[in-house]
Amino acid sequence: MSGWDERFIYATFDEVRSGLTTDVYFSRTRKVLEKYGLLDTVVHMEVTTSKLPNDYEWGVYAGLREVLKLLEGRNVTVRSLPEGTIFHAKDFYGYKVPVLTVEGPYGEFLELETPLLGFLASASGIATKAARVKRAAGEKLVLSFGARRQHPALAPFIEYYAYVGGADAVSAILGAEALGIRATGTMPHSLLIIFRGVYGDHTLAWKAYDEVIEKDVNRVALVDTFYDETEEALVAAKLLGPKLWGVRLDTPGSRRGNFEEIIREVRWKLDINGYNHVKIVVSGGIDEENIPALARAGADAFGVGAAISTAQPVDFAMDITAMKIKGEWRPIAKRGKLSGRKQVYRCDECLADVVAPSDTQAPRCPKCGKPMRPLLETYIEDGKRVKKVEDPHSVRKYVLEQLKKVEL
Known part of the structure; x- marks a missing residue:
């Protein structure tokens, strides 16, 4: 040793x-x-x-x-x-x-x-599962978010073969580097919690993100941290206007209820207020089985974690x-x-x-x-x-x- x-x-x-x-x-x-x-x-x-x-x-x-x-x-x-x-x-x-x-x-x-x-x-x-997830998503985006569910030394390997299998983008920096593409991601809850704790207003985190992060990075606001998702989505849309590419729902299972209904409400609220351009990104427990229903409800992109990164290996001999x-x-x-x-x-x-x-x-x-x-x-x-x-x-x-x- x-x-x-x-x-x-x-x-x-x-x-x-x-x-x-x-x-x-x-x-x-x-x-x-x-x-x-x-x-x-x-x-x-x-x-x-x-x-x-x-x-x-x-x-x-x-x-x-x-x-x-x-x-x-x-x-x-x-x-x-x-x-x-x-x-x-x-x-x-x-x-x-x-x-x-x-x-x-x-x-x-x-x-x-x-x-x-x-x-x-x-x-x-990994590639097999990514392909099955991508087939379920069709033309909608699949984002590989699973690096944190495996040994960190495997992150580039996981992202490489998730992409090869059909994922549209990957979040781990070294994995994206191995692929020759740019890493894709949104923002963590910690960013909003820190802004709320220090300034008393978590929505300032969305403005700060827009101010600091490179302009060619899509603005995706996490909208389930403190309030109802439909209300937070609308506040984010009003705050960032045309600069807002999408909102992300990562609602924990204990508060989720019917996730499809939440997505429908968010989509309706955004559309009826003139924010049709804002896309809905969903994450948390996403797999090939629930993607079709979530897509029909209005989800535009799927952040998939453990389903891909911890996929069952093929038992070769x-x-x-x-x-x-x-x-x-x-x-x-x-x-x-x-x-x-x-x-x-x-x-x-x-x-x-x-x-x-x-x-x-x-x-x-x-x-x-x-x-x-x-x-x-x-x-x-x-x-x-x-x-x-x-x-x-x-x-x-x-x-x-x-x-x-x-x-x-």
Whole structure:
């Protein structure tokens, strides 16, 4: 434990890449294989999942960016679905879908299985939930507000994959920096409470915010701190006029009553007084299940926290399915896994998938008869990067395009 008293409890980049976050049985396996001269055994390993969180029909594959940084420079070949691909746990015929494969001497990467699966499990879980939330919101805005619900070292990771999955904006500064966008947020209750405590008037906080904060930042007033939301919203609208972009309702559950009715009242009050331009942002317990009703009531944007940032990870597993013996690939796998090297074929029309041996000719879609294309692409070949992951904005666009084809 030497040195741990002086640092936060998290693994550094170098510690992860060197295999120090692995499960101990891998380091013990290395000792055994080394003793018997088997570390150079060439294997083909594939990553699959038996089911998606909450029995979802589809998920968003994410985390490839991290995996490639983990494996680049190792004597391995990595094939993968493209980052942001909407995938199914099983193909049209019920076979498990490989999302990523690694080939090479087992000793090159055996300790990296644990962090590899962790990257994919977490990123895919976050991106999947963000995509489901965005699909529920439709054209309305989804703002990722969940950094405070996870370990702070994960904030950039969470925001990155929330955005990739479909969130329109993120609130954590470092997460926004990783994405190359500007962080988006409103104001905390503490700002209004301090102004009320010092000056006796919390509405002065709205004016101070407008006075101090850069002019190109949207003015969103928090309107549920002391009085009725409809009255505070109207006061804010009168105070800031056309400069007010929106009002935010973060009403605690103990005072909320019927949140939809509160939103309707606020919308009506603003509209009837000529403030149609003011948007309504809601936060606090927002998830895909309640978004449609809140949107119908008049909400224009959704600040989503724990639903995305603490999303259930995808339970991926990594297994040997082939070994190279005397220069030839031989299928071999444990019970419950399909042996051999495989390819995944996708129908871009209906998003159906078919898993087949890697030397199989591309089939036609069993659902619509259209030609299918191979999904697993080579990203690292013999340790060298041969294909880049798209930038997060392109990946997000790819996710949103696929969402249009997802069956309800």
